[in-house]
Amino acid sequence: xxxxxxxxxxxxxxxxxxxxxxxxxxxLTALLGPNGAGKSTLIKLVSGQLRPTTGxxxxxxLRPFANPKVFKTLGYCPEGESLYDDLSGRDFVSLMAxxxxxxxxxxxxxxxxxxxxxxxxxxxxxxxxxxxKGMRQRIKLAQAFVHDPDxxxxxxxxxxxxxxxxxxxxTLIRAxxxxxxxxxxxxxxxxEVEQLTxxxxxxxxxxxxxxxxxxxxxxxxxxxxxxxxFQTAEPRRLGAALLELPHVxxxxxxxxxxxxxxxxxxxxxxxxxxLPEVLRDSNVELDGFDSPDNNLESVFRYLVxx
Amino acid sequence: xxxxxxxxxxxxxxxxxxxxxxAAVLVLLPSLxxxxxxxxxxxxxxxxxxxxxxxxxxxxxFTLPILSVLFGTSAVSQEVEQRTIVYILSRPVARARILLxxxxxxxxxxxxxxxxxxxxxxxxxxxxxxxxSSRLSRDLLILPVGALxxxxxxLLLATAVDRSLVYGLFFxxxxxxxxxxxxxxxxxxxxxxxxxxxxxxxxxxxxxMDIGSLLQAMTPQAISAATAKSALLWTxxxxxxxxxxxxxxxxxxxxxxxx
Numbered sequence: 001x002x003x004x005x006x007x008x009x010x011x012x013x014x015x016x017x018x019x020x021x022x023x024x025x026x027x028l029t030a031l032l033g034p035n036g037a038g039k040s041t042l043i044k045l046v047s048g049q050l051r052p053t054t055g056x057x058x059x060x061x062l063r064p065f066a067n068p069k070v071f072k073t074l075g076y077c078p079e080g081e082s083l084y085d086d087l088s089g090r091d092f093v094s095l096m097a098x099x100x101x102x103x104x105x106x107x108x109x110x111x112x113x114x115x116x117x118x119x120x121x122x123x124x125x126x127x128x129x130x131x132x133k134g135m136r137q138r139i140k141l142a143q144a145f146v147h148d149p150d151x152x153x154x155x156x157x158x159x160x161x162x163x164x165x166x167x168x169x170x171t172l173i174r175a176x177x178x179x180x181x182x183x184x185x186x187x188x189x190x191x192e193v194e195q196l197t198x199x200x201x202x203x204x205x206x207x208x209x210x211x212x213x214x215x216x217x218x219x220x221x222x223x224x225x226x227x228x229x230f231q232t233a234e235p236r237r238l239g240a241a242l243l244e245l246p247h248v249x250x251x252x253x254x255x256x257x258x259x260x261x262x263x264x265x266x267x268x269x270x271x272x273x274x275l276p277e278v279l280r281d282s283n284v285e286l287d288g289f290d291s292p293d294n295n296l297e298s299v300f301r302y303l304v305x306x
Numbered sequence: 307x308x309x310x311x312x313x314x315x316x317x318x319x320x321x322x323x324x325x326x327x328x329a330a331v332l333v334l335l336p337s338l339x340x341x342x343x344x345x346x347x348x349x350x351x352x353x354x355x356x357x358x359x360x361x362x363x364x365x366x367x368f369t370l371p372i373l374s375v376l377f378g379t380s381a382v383s384q385e386v387e388q389r390t391i392v393y394i395l396s397r398p399v400a401r402a403r404i405l406l407x408x409x410x411x412x413x414x415x416x417x418x419x420x421x422x423x424x425x426x427x428x429x430x431x432x433x434x435x436x437x438x439s440s441r442l443s444r445d446l447l448i449l450p451v452g453a454l455x456x457x458x459x460x461l462l463l464a465t466a467v468d469r470s471l472v473y474g475l476f477f478x479x480x481x482x483x484x485x486x487x488x489x490x491x492x493x494x495x496x497x498x499x500x501x502x503x504x505x506x507x508x509x510x511x512x513x514x515m516d517i518g519s520l521l522q523a524m525t526p527q528a529i530s531a532a533t534a535k536s537a538l539l540w541t542x543x544x545x546x547x548x549x550x551x552x553x554x555x556x557x558x559x560x561x562x563x564x565x
Binding site: 044075 | 557
């Protein structure tokens with residue numbers, strides 16, 4: 001169990017995180033926030049790379065900073081791409097496993113298993129310097145759990161992976177959490193997190209904005225008008241049809257793009273469920289639609305009422 | 307066992323081609339110069355004079371400090387600069403142990419390099435048969451002590467400050483070159499002055515003197531062998547202890563990543 005009690009971290013005059021109190025239970029928890037929210041600072045505090053300026057951070061009741069007892073049961077996958085480029089992937093994971101106390105057969109088996117689970121068996125003998133971004137991400141992940149830790153801290157673990165890789169690594173992360181480990185991952189992509197876990201910590205500008213089920217957060221978001229943009233050759237006709245739907249607050253034609261129509265609704269769920277019917281009845285051909293509000297920055301703006 | 311893993315990993319880093327090339331140049335330079343000197347030098351230049359001069363100037367005066375600073379500082383700063391330090395610092399090993407094991411690995415590499423450089427120099431100047439009459443055996447004992455002293459000071463610099471290599475080079479080629487020549491007891495604040503007491507290399511009397519020799523002649527060293535041993539021992543112990551303490555409490559998370 002990871003516990004932060006009124007933890008703050010400052011870099012001189014710059015704030016990293018501010019007065020955060022929360023608990024991360026066993027299972028998979030996502031730390032969600034836009035760039036600059038303080039995710040990496042929180043991750044570094046929990047993984048024992050930094051000390052809190054005020055308050056406390058504990059992992060299984062122990063303070064993690066430079067604490068070997070904590071690192072026996074903690075695995076950490078940092079965000080950066082820096083690795084030992086002269087080593088092979090297998091040598092790197094072996095070195096990390098050896099430093100974690102694994103020996104002999106246990107070490108070899110642990111290394112083989114970890115490499116296999118991240119899908120790097122075929123490339124483990126190659127120099128890391130020649131790895132792609134996705135391969136580096138996978139080998140970083142392997143070193144984090146090679147010693148079978150109870151707590152896993154993964155900083156943006158899906159960065160640099162292709163869709164297939166994201167799927168494989170997401171499955172692996174869920175499997176690790178299902179084994180009973182306490183897994184904390186950070187991300188700035190809402191949809192990515194929603195597919196992994198429902199348990200999230202929402203950070204914004206160094207503060208903990210919300211904690212709990214992702215549906216609860218979605219609920220908070222959905223109380224605010226939600227924008228949807230449509231691309232069609234007949235925006236006026238589509239607008240007239242959409243206005244008949246309930247929960248539609250406003251419609252706006254884009255002056256710069258005559259084929260774009262933007263709409264605001266207070267109930268996106270109800271709106272999306274009725275949309276196919278409206279399109280069918282009005283016989284308007286739709287070239288595409290998206291929601292500008294689906295990016296995380298907009299979500300946070302809603303929540304802090306910027 | 308963890309210590310062995312770290313020492314092996316450090317030695318492996320030293321075997322990278324670029325580092326090997328630097329080591330090879332530093333190893334071969336004194337003996338190459340000796341070979342040239344022997345071939346083209348005056349007849350009055352005895353093997354003893356050639357060995358003493360080149361050992362003082364190149365092995366003790368150049369190879370020893372530069373290798374010690376390079377490898378002493380790189381034990382930490384390279385990991386920090388490459389941002390790989392996070393991997394070794396998130397393993398269940400005490401930070402002080404990590405530091406000292408890496409230092410020991412580096413020290414083995416430096417000592418081997420220095421000893422080979424001294425051995426080749428002695429073989430080139432004296433030949434195989436007269437090696438016994440050289441000062442080689444004493445140098446082989448004192449060179450590791452010098453590597454330990456300069457290396458531990460460099461390690462302390464690396465743990466405590468950024469750009470430690472620059473400060474380290476300034477120390478060995480600035481402070482260490484001039485302080486032993488200053489009047490009074492300033493010489494006692496120099497590692498090299500103590501090493502010279504333990505491994506003396508008498509130089510020939512010459513009619514002309516450069517400013518360094520002149521200053522040295524004006525301020526004869528009065529450091530005893532016991533003082534030199536004690537000073538070096540305390541320097542090494544204090545520097546290593548302070549480096550271990552600093553490394554154990556300092557945050558090394560890359561600042562640029564910090565949000």
